[in-house]
Amino acid sequence: MFHSRLYRENVMNRFAGRAVIVTGAASGIGEATAKRFGAEGARVTCADVNEAGAEATAAAIREAGGQARGAVCDVSNPDAVKAAVADAVGAYGQLDVLANVAGIGAFQRTTExxxxxxxxxxxxxxxxxxxxxxxxxxxxxxxxGAIVNVASVAGLKSHPYSAAYCASKGGVVLMTKALAVEYGRKGLRINCVCPGGIETPLIAHFQLPDGVSQAALSRISPLGRMGLPHEVAGTIAFLASEDATYINGASIVVDGGMIA
Ligand SMILES: NC(=O)c1ccc[n+]([C@@H]2O[C@H](COP(=O)([O-])OP(=O)(O)OC[C@H]3O[C@@H](n4cnc5c(N)ncnc54)[C@H](O)[C@@H]3O)[C@@H](O)[C@H]2O)c1
Structure with a gap:
């Protein structure tokens, strides 16, 4: 149901010779992003805490003619992160792009x-x-190279029952800006995307607390549908590419107009 397109046709080749790490690559937006980079010629390290899922995404990229490797990494573990990045650089000899997609989410009453x-x-x-x-x-x-972080519309506007999620994503938005101004003079570009409701397995974790009406929350955009993982992946690839050389420190909303 959540399979991503592989973009074998009508796709650019902006990442030929580049090495990319995508976290959260086992599922949803990360999977679609890894496949998009792979289809555009990148050598992709598909990192995830779900080792089998990361390897499955890498295998799909290879089967489609691309270059990819799976890597197990819990992004919240400093030693695991250092090892995964060192391994990725060792495998491909360089690192051009980091796409930070891994994340979790849930609705919960704050008192609970x-x-x-x-x-x-x-x-x-x-x-x-x-x-x-x-x-x-x-x-x-x-x-x-470039870094693209995945925040959320929940990092830009309030969402009920989401204090921790909003705090984490608001933090990503400002961390992105801080890094962009710290490293811009060295030529690096660091941006983030802020997706709205995207059809991925994560959505199942966002169950409203008992007794709360669905009306408390509107996740449907004016386009009348949720987004698809490849629609966020395309924006991540754009921000990492040379089509976006004057975009730095930006938070690009990918929500079909939901918070417009
Ligand atoms: N789906 C949406 O509606 C939506 C909206 C806004 C933002 N986002 C953000 O997009 C990103 C991807 O979410 P998704 O919807 O594709 O979810 P998903 O659940 O399909 O994928 C998330 C992936 O992250 C991995 N992951 C979780 N914890 C990890 C850890 N500690 N280390 C490494 N990997 C870990 C999971 O194994 C999974 O493969 C998240 O940061 C999420 O907050 C999603």
Whole structure:
């Protein structure tokens, strides 16, 4: 149901010779992003805490004629992140692009959020992206490449029952801007995308608390449908490409007009 298109036709080849790491590559937006980079000629490290899923995405890229490797990595673990980035650079000899897609989400009444749940959300969604950026930056500085982080419309506007998720995604938006101004003079570009409701397995985790009406939340865009993973992947690839050389520190909303 959530299979992504492979873009074998009418697709550009903007990443030939480039090496890319995509986190969260086992599923949803990360899977679609890894496949998009693979279809555009990149050598892709498909990283995920789900090792089998990461390898399955890499295998699909290879079967479609691309180059890819699976890599197990929990982005919230500093040692695992350092090892995964070092392995990726060792395998492909360089690193041009980091796409930070891995993330988790859930609706919960704030009074019911445990300390552990709050910390887990922040450590995967925000600290995980920071750790990946920190480990990747020395390599991306050498290739003068680009980083694309995945935030959310929940990082730009309020969502009920989402204090931890909103805090983590708002953090990604501002971390992206901070890195963009820190590294812009060295030629790096660091941007983020802010998807609205996208049809991926993550959506199943966003169940409203008991007794809360669906009217509390509108996830449908004026286009009358949810987004598809490849529609976010295309924006991530654009931001990482030389079609976007004057876009830096931006938060690109990909929500079909939901928060317009
Ligand atoms: N689907 C949406 O509507 C939506 C909207 C806005 C933002 N996003 C963001 O997009 C990103 C991708 O979400 P998705 O919808 O594709 O979800 P998904 O559940 O389909 O994929 C998320 C992937 O991240 C991986 N992951 C989770 N924890 C990890 C960890 N600690 N280390 C490494 N990998 C880990 C999972 O194994 C999974 O493969 C997330 O950051 C999410 O917050 C999604």
């Amino acid at each position: 959020v445990t300390f552990e749940q709050w910390n887990r959300m922040l450590s995967i969604n925000l600290t995980g992206q920071f750790l990946m950026c920190q480990a990747a930056l020395p390599h991306i500085l050498k290739t003068v």
